[in-house]
Amino acid sequence: MTSLPVTSNTSGKTRGAFLLDRGVGPLLVLPATILVVIFLVGPFYYMVYTALTDLSFADATRKGAFVGFDNFRRLMRDDPLFWNSFLLTLKFVVVAVAMEFVIGFALALLIFKYVVRQRLLTTLLLIPMMLAPVAVGLIWRLLLQGDFGMVIYYLRAVGLLAQNAAVLSQPDLVFPAIVAIDIWQWTPFVTLVMLAGLMSLPRSPFEAAMMDGAGPLRIFLDVMLPLLRPIIALVLLLRGIDAFKEFDKVFIMTGGGPGTLTELVSIYAYRVNFRNWDLGYGAAVAFMVYLVVLILCSVFYKAVYWSAKPSSGLPAGAKP
Template sequence: MTNRTPSPRGMPLLDRGVGPLLMLPATLLVVIFLVGPFYYMVYTALTDLSFADAGQAGAFVGFDNFRKLMRNDPLFWSSFLLTLKFVVIAVAIEFLLGFALAFLIFRFVASQRLLTTLLLIPMMIAPVAVGLIWRLLLQGDFGMLTFYMRKVGLLAQNSAVLSAPDLVFPTIVAIDVWQWTPFVTLIMLAGMMSLPRAPFEAAMMDGAKPFQIFRDVMLPLLRPVIALVLLLRGIDAFKEFDKVFLMTGGGPGTLTELVSIYAYRVNFRNWDLGYGAAVTFMIYLVVLILCSVFYKAVYWSSRKPAAAF
């Protein structure tokens, strides 16, 4: 599976040792400032380090933190489940809408660079600004969207979506959909544009109906790109922090406390660093699993000539 065979053009160009040498500075930087801290975090997770309690100076406690996490922390698990719910619902909607839009553009509008680029603005600007924009739109007293939602009866007169317990979660999902649907559209459109023509022509010659062509030719050819989009979005959504933190801070109560916000609270509000490290380790674990799936499913298969992109 790994692509370790020499290139078809013969032996690689660089002398033995020169390649690794070129990679050395980059590798060193990443090891010192990302991998080092990561292992320190793993070590901290096995201690009772806390800045809030002078009695907890970082004594080794083994797996106590993880034991507590597994058995005794309903808040962690509810934030974990909330995050999974957020990822599944938001990414599913983004995918369906984004795919449909990409297909419409691909099939009937052809290349429309200006409009597709305008679509990208929500996902290119700082997530903090996105959070701020929506906070302004959804203000209880003078929010523009609040006003129109009340007008058409979507919202009660004296309530505001960001503080209404039953509305706040759907709202952050909707805002994520607003921000990231264009991402799916952009990538799917690129995938559709790079499809080979021959299979489609062959299917048409055989008299296949449009829907059959879509289902039996286009979807299978697009499978690697679909996997890629779902995984990249899934990983990113699982790490969501900035805009939700800005809009709700995890509230009201803990109704929008995603796991990264929970980790932030344990570490930088309660200063319970040992336990906080255990929490962030769990987040890292989930992302690492998704990440290796991404690599296996997408990158390796895309390097085989059979996959089409």
């Protein structure tokens, strides 16, 4: 019998190394680089350039002349509507993200400790967060409709809402309503991420703490939370950025009303750009949104980096 020749892939590896050595590597990433420049870098620099002009489609005398930082000075000094929307957005982010984290973390702990078959439950938890924000806005707009909304009907039936009142048109109810809807949609995300973090924790620190006589509260505070700190920072970062950019649901449900009670900064930027057609000033507003998101990213990145570098054998973030 004649044996078949044994082939090896050394020639392929040599050919690949040869191509990289000859400078072909940059050509391989060129298509992705072009897409990034076209869809990310290009629009960003155009936004910055437009923010330095007086471009307006509603005023024929403002054709895009360079005005420097006049739009930013006007934004910081002479626009109370912007600051109202900015502070309202911060309030929305703090309240919604804090409630989502507390409820989501509590649900994750309950599922981790007491639920045996977790796959079905986690699949059901995915449903709200998998819905498109526009669909969520339309669904809740119908459920909270003042004349025939199902939720409104039951709230009136149990006496929690007056007969002539509607949630989305009541000044004292509309903001809690949009916060509650955001909590309904995104708490499952926090639950699933924190549940994954709990499942990945090592057992040895908990066993050592129990052998030292630590109770459940001390184990939770001194062992579990320090180990989960990077995951907590990641969850807060992702939800904080997403909540600060919230637009779809609120715009579909209220359009920023009644008045400006739910006019988040993203809705205000939309109104300046696409209703008033003040594109130069609107670009400055959009840049401020980008700047705040960048600051959030920097803060939470430092939190994750700090918690990931324990020193002197102490738990992450602890001081000697």
